[in-house]
Amino acid sequence: MDISEAINQRKSIRAFRPDPVPLETLKGILKESTRAPSWANTQPWEFAVATGKPLEEIRAGFLEKSMTSPSFDVPRPPEFPDRYAARIRVLDKQNRLVTTKDWESRRVQNFKHYGAPAVIYLLTCREFYYQTKGLNVWALYDSGAVAENIMLLATKCGLGTVVQAQAVAYPDVLRKALEIPESKIFFLGIAIGYPDWDNPINQFRTEREALDNITTWHGF
Ligand SMILES: Cc1cc2nc3c(=O)[nH]c(=O)nc-3n(C[C@H](O)[C@H](O)[C@H](O)COP(=O)(O)O)c2cc1C
Incomplete structure (x- = not known):
């Protein structure tokens, strides 16, 4: 599969088959994903991958916490702002057309990672992100790049993914189940598995915004 095919095939998968993803496949994807660029090659990403019992926990x-405020x-x-809120409204409307489930069960499915057999959590060191003079948002650029690599490599392997902020809404639950210390923070979760087509x-x-609406060209 070439890079354009992987980019065009990748999309958020929100129903997975229960079949497990082989450990070696996950290792291969993560290893290759770390060829992503990062600021001064700091490579701020770390991974915690959960399946089976820890994921059930x-x-x-x-x-249990789903009705309480998240603590990302x-x-x-x-x-x-309006421009972005409008895109969310379009997405919500289209979502309602394709799902037969009600909104409440969709919310619960989000917390259950849509049935994915594994979740890859992206972490970084707290002291690198929360700096004395402000936030190191550059660590987020780097983690975004590695996350996209993971999703494209997964596509190449016939796997589906959905990147989920919701998967890290309650970091205390994650820290306990995965034995992750307070010195690490959770950026995102990527649910991964074989899509239920x-x-x-x-x-x-x-949909995507037309290129002409988001690009200016200079000196051509
Ligand atoms: C930072 C981030 C957080 C996201 N969180 C969620 C989430 O919690 N649940 C979910 O179902 N999708 C989540 N998504 C997926 C987006 O809704 C999705 O990428 C977007 O609608 C574009 O659709 P596509 O991925 O199919 O191209 C998230 C995406 C990003 C980049």
């Missing part, structure tokens, strides 16, 4: 813990290590943006939710493809 996480799901139970998240469901990296908080959700508090504001969405029979579920209509996986037929859904999001």
Whole structure:
């Protein structure tokens, strides 16, 4: 599979088959993903990968907390200016057309990682992100690059992924189940597994803004 095919095939998968992903496949994906660029090659990413019992513990813990306010290590943006809010509204509307499930069960599915057999958590060191003079947001650029590599490599292996902020909404639950110390923070979770292509939710493809609306060209 060439790079364009992988980019175009990747999309968020929200229904997985229960089949486990072989450990060697996950190792291969993670190893290759770390060829991503990072600021001055600092490579701020670390991974914790969960399946089986620890993942069940996480799901139970998240469901128990699901009605309480999330306590993300990296908080959700508090504001969405009109242009971005409009895109979210379009997404919500399209989502409602493709899912037969109600909104509440969709929310629960999000906490259950849509049935994925494994989740890759992206972490970084707290002291590298929370610096004395402000946040090191550059660590987020780097982690975004490694996350996209993971998702493209997974696509190449016939796997599906969905990157989830919701997967790190309750870091205390994750720290306990995965024995991760306070010195590490959770950026994101990537649910990974074999897509259930029979579920209509996986037929859904999001739109993108036209290139002309987001690009200016200079000196051509
Ligand atoms: C930082 C980030 C957080 C996200 N969190 C969630 C999430 O919690 N649950 C979910 O179902 N999708 C989540 N998504 C997936 C986006 O909704 C999805 O990428 C977007 O709608 C574009 O669709 P596509 O991935 O199919 O191209 C997240 C994506 C990003 C980049």
